[in-house]
Amino acid sequence: MTIKYLIDENMAPAYREQLLNRQPDLIVWIVGDPGVPPKGTQDPEILLWCEQNNFVLVTNNRRSMPVHLADHLAQNRHVPGILVLRFKAEMGRVIDELVTIAGASFENEYRDRIEYIPL
Numbered sequence: 099m100t101i102k103y104l105i106d107e108n109m110a111p112a113y114r115e116q117l118l119n120r121q122p123d124l125i126v127w128i129v130g131d132p133g134v135p136p137k138g139t140q141d142p143e144i145l146l147w148c149e150q151n152n153f154v155l156v157t158n159n160r161r162s163m164p165v166h167l168a169d170h171l172a173q174n175r176h177v178p179g180i181l182v183l184r185f186k187a188e189m190g191r192v193i194d195e196l197v198t199i200a201g202a203s204f205e206n207e208y209r210d211r212i213e214y215i216p217l
């Protein structure tokens with residue numbers, strides 16, 4: 099399975115840079131890039147976009163994302179997955195984890211779930 103990542107706009111662009119330095123064949127987009135939701139898009143719309151385009155969302159939104167996911171699922175919708183950074187997670191560990199997830203995940207492993215990284 100090929101995981102595609104959408105990085106939330108509130109995260110540093112360095113996450114994409116570091117991911118692509120480590121694994122250039124990854125697909126890593128950031129909210130605000132051409133063809134993805136623009137900056138300022140509300141989380142429910144971002145989840146809908148992720149569902150329609152099969153992207154796993156990477157975010158540091160620990161507070162409201164569980165609520166948005168519950169609302170999304172209550173509408174009989176789905177998401178490929180949400181990866182939430184743990185509080186004070188070091189970028190290097192997060193990058194390692196995202197590379198590992200991209201290379202070792204099976205299809206739908208993170209579907210309709212939130213996982214906190216690093217694990």
